[in-house]
Amino acid sequence: MPAPTEFIKYVDAHKDAFIARLGEAVAIPSVSGDPSHRQDVINMAGFIKRLLEPLGVKVELKDIGMEKQTDGSELPLPPVVFGVLGDNPNKKTILLYAHYDVQPALVTDGWNTDPFTLSPDNEGRLFGRGSTDDKGPLIAWINIIEAHVKLGLELPVNLRFCFEGMEESGSEGLDDLIIREKNGFFESCDCVCICDNYWMNDRTPCLTYGVRGMSYYRLVVSGPARDLHSGLFGNTVHEPMTDLILLMSKLVTPNGEILIPGLDKLVAPLTDTERKRYETLDFALTDIEDQVGAKIVLSDDKARVLMGRMRNPSLSLHGIEGAFYGPGAKTVIPAKVQGKFSIRLVPNMTPENVDPLVVKYLHDEFAKLKSKNTLKVENIHGGKPWMADPDHWNYRAAIKATEKVYKKKPDLTREGGSIPVTLTFADVLGLNVLLLPMGRGDDGAHSTNEKLDTYNYIEGTKLLGTYLHEIAVTN
Numbered sequence: 001m002p003a004p005t006e007f008i009k010y011v012d013a014h015k016d017a018f019i020a021r022l023g024e025a026v027a028i029p030s031v032s033g034d035p036s037h038r039q040d041v042i043n044m045a046g047f048i049k050r051l052l053e054p055l056g057v058k059v060e061l062k063d064i065g066m067e068k069q070t071d072g073s074e075l076p077l078p079p080v081v082f083g084v085l086g087d088n089p090n091k092k093t094i095l096l097y098a099h100y101d102v103q104p105a106l107v108t109d110g111w112n113t114d115p116f117t118l119s120p121d122n123e124g125r126l127f128g129r130g131s132t133d134d135k136g137p138l139i140a141w142i143n144i145i146e147a148h149v150k151l152g153l154e155l156p157v158n159l160r161f162c163f164e165g166m167e168e169s170g171s172e173g174l175d176d177l178i179i180r181e182k183n184g185f186f187e188s189c190d191c192v193c194i195c196d197n198y199w200m201n202d203r204t205p206c207l208t209y210g211v212r213g214m215s216y217y218r219l220v221v222s223g224p225a226r227d228l229h230s231g232l233f234g235n236t237v238h239e240p241m242t243d244l245i246l247l248m249s250k251l252v253t254p255n256g257e258i259l260i261p262g263l264d265k266l267v268a269p270l271t272d273t274e275r276k277r278y279e280t281l282d283f284a285l286t287d288i289e290d291q292v293g294a295k296i297v298l299s300d301d302k303a304r305v306l307m308g309r310m311r312n313p314s315l316s317l318h319g320i321e322g323a324f325y326g327p328g329a330k331t332v333i334p335a336k337v338q339g340k341f342s343i344r345l346v347p348n349m350t351p352e353n354v355d356p357l358v359v360k361y362l363h364d365e366f367a368k369l370k371s372k373n374t375l376k377v378e379n380i381h382g383g384k385p386w387m388a389d390p391d392h393w394n395y396r397a398a399i400k401a402t403e404k405v406y407k408k409k410p411d412l413t414r415e416g417g418s419i420p421v422t423l424t425f426a427d428v429l430g431l432n433v434l435l436l437p438m439g440r441g442d443d444g445a446h447s448t449n450e451k452l453d454t455y456n457y458i459e460g461t462k463l464l465g466t467y468l469h470e471i472a473v474t475n
Ligand SMILES: NCC(=O)N[C@@H](Cc1c[nH]cn1)C(=O)O
Pocket: 133, 167, 168, 169, 170, 196, 197, 214, 216, 416, 417, 418, 419, 445
């Protein structure tokens, strides 16, 4: 069943209103990782509720408890937005997941525009934090419902919305809620669609059947009781920062090789058939170069590069809390520094089998330094990798929808990023999960100058709406 022409026409005719709505969403700085923005994240949930209710969606803001901060204090977790639209037992019920929180963003990070003001340029790119990850897709679902309501068109499926506000910070509280509501809110769901990842390039749509998991670590080195003067105490005491830099340099080589013994043995072996799949995907090394804005790809071998993103683990160093980073030349010896790094996990790695290897290795390396400082290694949050069976009506419907909207066959990909809830939906609810991306590989999610192309926003809205119509008639 193709999406009705009136729907497609409505989306085109309401392009400016849809962009304005995305602008309102981007203007709420719902940064889940920054406690000072927690109220903004909570306000974002209210904003979504106010958009959904007039469209006939029954909305409930589910309280998921408190988040413990490192100083022992507690912050309320942003609610999970549950929505119900339709309860016809003769229709399939589709669970739609998106997240309404965003990564931090400061103009001083290198943004060309205010990150929380949606700023179009003359090529139709819409710049703003969350434009592609994940407010564009979330707002698109609302646009689709609005189009159907305003046109008096019946949706061919029942819908359940699950929109969370902590995805960028480890999805705290969500797994427990899903387990609690398995036989409640989620009971009638037949499959899941998540729109929260990206095409591999700027031209070929894709469907994604796998994501990497993640283990995120904090490495705390502390020594003196307070920050010290380096003139008075340099070459006099063990310096935490010196120990930390040394430890962090032992985690990964500049070529991306992870140095923690035993991790490579956990990775599922590669078969010839699988390797061939990477060789045939529509992808060129220049796609990566365009996306990162520099010619710094690790290898000339296309399959090696794709496997580095999709089916092999990676270890990235993210930052050092407590280190001096301001302008000027402060001659401080920081008393306590925390190194942050994460490992992207692939089948058959889990936080449970990776953590002990990481902790042991770092303590062994620290012991070699013979430092009198102290070391603590903590896993801050994590999630397992996930893979689905793309030979399923959920995927077949998405392929048909993509061909109708983009006139192209989508590539089947695995995603390098992590969306921990995919595995929870699959395991706890026993449902097929589809990742159906809207944005392009060069959107700059998590980066400065994140954007969503107007083309992808508008055609992506048609794609998601068409998918709902196709799924009703696909077996
Ligand atoms: N679009 C999905 C995404 O960006 N997920 C994050 C999840 C995460 C986990 N810890 C911090 N963020 C990702 O980095 O892959």
